[in-house]
Amino acid sequence: MTNINAGTILSTVESDTRDLRVTWADGHVSRFHHIWLRDNCRCPSCLHVQTRERIHDTYGIDPNIRPEAVSITDEGHQLSLTWPDGHQTDLPGNWLRLRCYSEAAREERRVRPTLWGSEILKNLPEVQAGDALETDEGLQDFIQKIRDYGLAVVRNLDCTEGMVEKLAGRISYLRQTNYGVGFDVESKPDPNNVAYTAIELKAHTDLANWESPPGIQFLHCLDNSAEGGESVLVDGFAAAEMLRQRDPEAFRLLSEVELPFRFIDKHWDLRWHAPTISLSLQGDFREIRYHAALCAPFDLPHDLVEPVYAALRSFTQILRDPAHEIRLKMGPGDVIVFHNRRVLHGRSAFDPNSGRRKLQGCYVDCDDAWSRLRVLKGENTN
């Protein structure tokens, strides 16, 4: 037994009325309820051998179940339990320790994003297109940056039409929306989105009118010779965290009041209500919805209308503060890749008579992207 493994070696186990008290060789104590242990049995009649899905009925376990015998086996590497009906459960120590639900262990497992402001411009999370396209390590690093910062800037992607879909396809399949699978961002004569004009776009989150707006957005610059057209990026989670400190009442309103968003054209009428700042039930940031272009007329209780406008102004002050945003002029071959429900993006106005500005974009969902990252890291073991 080395120290490195001490955390996964079972030292002692004591049975209580409702749970087991396990002490590990590194001194840590875990408590596992009897019902939890029965539920997580990994034998072939509880966990399907091929699909690795549970075939045991989690929802129907006897609440008073209690093992008849408990022992430490395999030289401390395994916890063995025998249930009243004779069913046998053997749980590997390393498997069990990783799932300890003590407060400390749960806190350690909590994933927190790295929040940023304008200082990130000095040290941009950058990736070379070749690395992301050709190597597993490059791809893993690329997705990890998107996960941690909500942002990665890819350099030197071939300026060929469709290359952005090839890059995104390295992560997972593309997400289709009312704008299609891939889309061209340039000034168009008959736009169905203000992005397809030359006007300024304040930093915003795309498709805020969807129940499930796409997760990761790719914007590949093919040409940016027009005057203006600087890209603006803001970490919405950092801004929301600042709002929580500075104006807790505004933060509360924006996380508790659902605002209506809507997009309409000849073929679509996409509507959804959502809070501006969505939190998990534990208070972690889930997503930001912020896009004036897609706001539908607010349908709020009368006495919330003015406070909500005030809260939005308060959040906007933070979002548009130069200390929190970065501005960069994309050149041909650059791709900005960002978590669309976290990092707001915009652009300054440009002059379509002074040159061209053409980006190509597409989306990949977070579900599949984080899955890909876990598989690349070898975490997909059960």
Add this chain to the structure above:
Amino acid sequence: MTNINAGTILSTVESDTRDLRVTWADGHVSRFHHIWLRDNCRCPSCLHVQTRERIHDTYGIDPNIRPEAVSITDEGHQLSLTWPDGHQTDLPGNWLRLRCYSEAAREERRVRPTLWGSEILKNLPEVQAGDALETDEGLQDFIQKIRDYGLAVVRNLDCTEGMVEKLAGRISYLRQTNYGVGFDVESKPDPNNVAYTAIELKAHTDLANWESPPGIQFLHCLDNSAEGGESVLVDGFAAAEMLRQRDPEAFRLLSEVELPFRFIDKHWDLRWHAPTISLSLQGDFREIRYHAALCAPFDLPHDLVEPVYAALRSFTQILRDPAHEIRLKMGPGDVIVFHNRRVLHGRSAFDPNSGRRKLQGCYVDCDDAWSRLRVLKGENTN
């Protein structure tokens, strides 16, 4: 002026410090805040003429803005406002009345699903495949049934491979998942999902391990000659509503505690935490996540572990009560179409030696489906 239009004819308008008090010809009173009226100006410099998106900056309006002049114009059909900077806002009466945010008007606009139990079997929401495939009216009726009941049974769809994708494609594009775009449900030698075996599947929601599980599921029966294999369907919203009445503490726990779900195979590692019963901030049902096969080991605070198992048992009792579920044996040509995050589905075990059981399935998202319904109903006017 007829009575039918009285609700959209402006009778009087009085200006208060913060809002306008509008009385309509049918006697209803609406109050609109000055800031709300300025925000919702529909002139070409506030609302983009082509994209119909807002180009006015909702987030930056002067909180103390107040119109200098207010009048009723166009014989009561329009409210006209002049702002201190000379900007002019004209709002049609019918547009305005539809957006009245009085408590009564907001309550009227609230969409409520039609909850059901086993009695729905006597009066199934049925659709003929030909109607849904060939006519706009049939398609509208089809989507409306899915929206209201979370369930529609389609009859007489050609038993040709891929037909289910054609039917689903009438609503919108298909949603891709780790199971691909379309999938075959039959007993397979090397399954990566328990659905691809012959064992019983308790009623569940699919892909509970996704941040955004697919919305509408289609299952087309091509062959069901095996013994067993009856389909089971339960309205999860109705069951949750019953739990709210019967066991409020269990309901509270299941709507406030996020449980972990996970699916793993060689290529995927998809994980998400979510409450079993998700509510909107107004308390309306949003979605159900219930699938033992995909439960990851619970990582809850120690004192919640047993209460959560108890709450799940309590919900399970309702979900598996024959009074709340329907059972039907699909025949070739039948398609069950259901809101996967509302209606739980399952099947009894079947005997693969007694005959064949083959379904083909696919998903469409709710965002696009409800959009399609609004467009078919002609609601996509701004």
